[in-house]
Amino acid sequence: MNMAACHIAGQLRIESEMESFKKDNHYVPQAYLRQWMIDGKVLAYRLIVPHEKSAIWKPLSTKSLAMLPHLYTYFSGAEDSDEVERWLDRDFEGPGLASIAKVVSESRLTREDWNNLFRFAVAQSVRTPAQMQSFIKRQNETLEALLSESIEWSMAQIEAASAVGAQPEPPPVVEPYSKLPLKLQRVKNEDGEDGIKAQVLNGRKFWLWQIEHVLKSTINRLPNHRWTILHAPLGVTWPTTDNPFMRVGVGADGALSLEGGWGVPGTKLFMPLSPKHLLFACVGSPPPQRGTTLSLAEAVFYRTMILTGACRYVFATDTRDIVEYKPRTVCREQFEAEKKGWAEWHESQSREEADYPDL
Numbered sequence: 205m206n207m208a209a210c211h212i213a214g215q216l217r218i219e220s221e222m223e224s225f226k227k228d229n230h231y232v233p234q235a236y237l238r239q240w241m242i243d244g245k246v247l248a249y250r251l252i253v254p255h256e257k258s259a260i261w262k263p264l265s266t267k268s269l270a271m272l273p274h275l276y277t278y279f280s281g282a283e284d285s286d287e288v289e290r291w292l293d294r295d296f297e298g299p300g301l302a303s304i305a306k307v308v309s310e311s312r313l314t315r316e317d318w319n320n321l322f323r324f325a326v327a328q329s330v331r332t333p334a335q336m337q338s339f340i341k342r343q344n345e346t347l348e349a350l351l352s353e354s355i356e357w358s359m360a361q362i363e364a365a366s367a368v369g370a371q372p373e374p375p376p377v378v379e380p381y382s383k384l385p386l387k388l389q390r391v392k393n394e395d396g397e398d399g400i401k402a403q404v405l406n407g408r409k410f411w412l413w414q415i416e417h418v419l420k421s422t423i424n425r426l427p428n429h430r431w432t433i434l435h436a437p438l439g440v441t442w443p444t445t446d447n448p449f450m451r452v453g454v455g456a457d458g459a460l461s462l463e464g465g466w467g468v469p470g471t472k473l474f475m476p477l478s479p480k481h482l483l484f485a486c487v488g489s490p491p492p493q494r495g496t497t498l499s500l501a502e503a504v505f506y507r508t509m510i511l512t513g514a515c516r517y518v519f520a521t522d523t524r525d526i527v528e529y530k531p532r533t534v535c536r537e538q539f540e541a542e543k544k545g546w547a548e549w550h551e552s553q554s555r556e557e558a559d560y561p562d563l
Contacts, residue, residue: 226289231332232270235301239478240519249518251532254539270446274550278409281561300324308478325475330418334447334515336411343406385409385560405560408553427467432491434482440503441522442476445514449475479521
């Protein structure tokens with residue numbers, strides 16, 4: 205092969221590798237949203253728009269919906285990695301979507317199908333931008349205290365082991381922890397004694413670490429709820445959103461919460477699988493028979509909760525009453541600020557992640 209041919213072959217290989225990198229990350233799978241298609245498009249209602257003349261319902265292709273570039277990309281310390289996107293696709297989306305197709309066609313579901321649906325739902329409960337923002341906010345409020353407590357506990361364990369001439373037990377190795385964006389360094393405290401300072405990068409890489417921890421470890425300890433499929437009554441359809449999995453609990457004061465616990469009795473866990481089908485479980489209660497058609501009052505409740513959980517988009521085949529219940533915000537400044545933030549997202553996160561290489 206001559207030099208020119210080698211150069212062309214090398215260039216083609218580089219271009220092929222670039223094309224295969226999964227940078228356009230759909231946090232709600234395209235094949236899932238296709239259940240809401242009308243004439244090849246999905247009707248989308250955007251909840252923040254720049255001006256009053258913005259279309260209220262806009263038919264869009266699934267390729268452009270619920271997608272952000274590099275949402276799941278992270279900088280490993282040497283290069284960008286799309287392994288999280290590929291893993292979600294392989295282990296959760298693929299199996300889950302195959303079982304959703306069986307739900308929609310009213311086919312018999314196997315035990316494996318129910319497990320696929322459960323895993324798909326848990327993945328959706330942690331992988332959306334709405335959940336990322338909630339996670340980062342929660343860490344901003346609690347992480348410093350948690351790190352301090354963890355370090356104090358670790359130091360106490362080391363001191364206790366040293367006092368009796370023993371070696372402290374090493375922490376168990378869990379694969380997701382290898383990507384924890386953590387820095388540990390020795391410092392002198394106010395008394396001049398040696399101490400340890402811990403820093404965690406609270407951003408994309410920490411969130412992705414949490415997703416892996418939930419879906420590789422926590423998921424195996426979640427209660428084994430009994431799931432079913434509920435049908436919408438005649439004249440009612442389920443919308444879906446950019447944050448489609450719901451955990452609706454009831455607080456001590458009787459107020460509804462969208463942060464219901466997976467193990468708290470009475471928490472309703474549900475997610476629309478199509479305009480007709482609703483995946484459902486209620487913690488601590490046996491489910492209705494599969495295919496049960498809800499009453500109109502029950503359907504209104506679940507439909508309302510689905511809309512309440514929306515972050516930036518609602519998708520529907522029947523648009524009646526949605527705009528009235530969930531008015532959009534018209535604000536150019538907020539719209540442009542969010543647009544700019546996501547445009548700079550990958551570069552800014554990667555720059556910070558470079559200081560926190562994989563452990």
